[in-house]
Amino acid sequence: MGVPDLIIDPALKYWVLVPISIALLVFALLRHTIAILTSPSPKLQPLAKFRELEGLKSAQVFKRNYWVLPKHDFINRQSLHVKRLTDGSLLAEDPNNEPQNPLDSNGMDGMMDMAKGQFGNMIAQTAMMSWVNFFFMGFVLMKLPFPLTLRFKQMLQNGVATDDLDVRWVSSISWYFIASMGLVSVMNVLFNDESMGEQLQQQMMLQGGQPPPMMLGAPKQDKVMLAEANDIRIISYESVLDGVEQRVVELYS
Template sequence: MLPQSVLSFWETIRTGNEGPELLLDPNLKLWALIPISIVMILVGVAKQCIMVLVSPKSKTVPRVKLTEILYIAKARALMGNSSNLSTESFKMRQEYLAQVLADGKYLAIKPAKDEKTAMENPFTSPGMTDAMTSMALGNLVNYIPQTVIMWWVNYFFAGFVLMKLPFPLTIRFKQMLQSSVRTDDLDVRWVSSMSWYIISMGGLTPVYNVLFGGNRLSKLNVSAQQQQLSQSPGGPNPKDQMKALANDITVFQHISVLDNIEDRVLKLYS
């Protein structure tokens, strides 16, 4: 039978405790943990609604411009995913896209108009102005609520220990999880109120994605901004892009994973 001190020592090592065990008041969950979480969710909902209200209205893209953008993207996608095509399929697409892009068949703007607008100031275009205004409003909407909530948590819940994580952590996480709690011998798994707020800032992103479809909405916003930048004066010239892509596709070295796949399969299972 081992002494009690030895048993306690091995129990400490097994559980991963680095300090004294705490007994938390159950009311902390009702008056600190849950309110902080609810306020974070409500503020995220409010920020999303404000962003929808202040964001500029999406402009419709003409069909010829959309065709131009899609053919440029198609050429890049062909070179990026060429290994998934057979040699015959790649050569067929290579010859077609190289000829179409070199001739500029699907250019939305005539070369004369491109040469005229190339010397204009890009910061005076409506598309660039809308993009910069939307970016500034987005930063403002994100900065003000975070400052207010951080002051609220720091003022009313400073020094509170709210919960204990069920898995062990190294000592490097102590500064991140125990902000505003000045205790050196406390177990790393204990989480303070300020740290819970910081963790919730990134941890609630999947919740916002479920509520608002955040991934799909962000992709649409990025695509809209790219289209505005491509339409603005001083942006990349579609004619030059198509000529460069035509040259790249012409000299592209194609290596397919489907070449001689029948012989390789028969050799593998024969």
Template structure:
């Protein structure tokens, strides 16, 4: 049976609050450091053009029902024909994004700076938390949880008799690490509130893959079933007028 614990107020004052404040300060400091290390790369004209083509193709798919069938077929042929279509990418011109990254030293350096600005502060912070605050029960969630949340909320506490709603200090660190996006959006703005979950996802990416995006939009245009919406609107207008006349 799960046991109820009485948390000392000293844990709140010397563990919970300092840990939360330090996590917020580190996030703000990391933002300003990454801003200082950020470089302003020169935009590639070819990549910008391909990105605009992708946007135009998406707009065509979104507004296809408002274009007459003949006009839509002409636009689709203009984008996706095999000879000189804007979305057609020859196999010999398809570029591997990893090869693109290694061919541009500035891109590789920027990615290394971003990764270091995330890894180094979090590694030092986790070592600090693990050394000074390991083994503390820092807080309690005010609603019951199932046993599946025990490994997530009680990291560092090997007691199966403690209720699942209690949170260890190490788990509180991870909750702050991945859950402060809303607070950073208030402090730094929406454009600057990038949490560590997104940073970890971006570590595996290598920027805009033009050939993949163009091919995906080409396949989407090829399989779309066009249906002009104007006849439906005319039918609805006629029905409304008939009801008004009656």
């Protein structure tokens, strides 16, 4: 005997679905504003480090866009980048020096700021989840228009203890988690500012216990520059300007 399909009250859209979505958006805006107001003032970067980063970035831009240059410009820029990346003139620190201790004062200050941000995000997220659980627990909001396997049942029907319910139905708590994961793209679209979405994504990574990229082990800059120099050295020149006159004549003849 088949299980009869559910009939959803249209009022749930206005009293559950829309309030959760709006509350998540307002919550993301408040969290972003509080993070800006409480973030420490950025420290000035040393000139040598800035020159190192910009030199490496210039080499990477050349490697991606060399095909728009004439051949003589390509050869000159190729030799210049290879020379600057291999002779050590761009390095901000001597590669033979001992690596900086991550537990020094500067590193500890950064770790403390990160821990404070993670603690604040955890408290705010707990408060938001408690609000959703208290007011909207047990509601079924929508039905997805495409079939899914039973593996998605626990993810889409959290808070609804019904074994024989079609897996395509989405509960209110599950909608909260799905909308939370999609906030990054929504912030980028609504405000046309990728930095807001990136910052929100970093906050979500901290909240999930994942270390940010800057805390992960990274190769030394001299090794990175040597790798970039090797990539630039083996580039085979092929320009989009080759034979452009003949192509234009053939196009408009």
